[in-house]
Amino acid sequence: MLHVVLEQIRRARAMGLADDLRMERDLVRHCFNTVHLGRRGASSETTEGVRALAVDKDHSPKWNPPRIEDVTPGMVAPFFVSPWPAHAHPLRGLS
Numbered sequence: 001m002l003h004v005v006l007e008q009i010r011r012a013r014a015m016g017l018a019d020d021l022r023m024e025r026d027l028v029r030h031c032f033n034t035v036h037l038g039r040r041g042a043s044s045e046t047t048e049g050v051r052a053l054a055v056d057k058d059h060s061p062k063w064n065p066p067r068i069e070d071v072t073p074g075m076v077a078p079f080f081v082s083p084w085p086a087h088a089h090p091l092r093g094l095s
Contacts, residue, residue, distance in 0.1 A: 018094035026082045
């Protein structure tokens with residue numbers, strides 16, 4: 001997620017508030033629903049972190065990929081593709 005957050009900051013610098021909030025909503029969806037990322041059935045990094053800290057309390061998350069050095073731009077890019085068409089986005093009314 002560190003790479004995703006860095007890209008989020010870079011993109012947000014050039015956005016107005018409405019576009020930034022729409023991007024944030026898209027990211028939240030992707031953080032909890034991996035189907036949109038092409039990872040059907042895989043645990044999201046968010047749910048894996050919650051599992052490791054709050055559910056099992058083993059403090060041993062099993063990240064995918066296991067090392068930050070293994071994150072590729074191709075893994076980050078899908079987070080910034082909206083799961084909704086513009087006319088159906090939950091925040092489409094913001095201006």
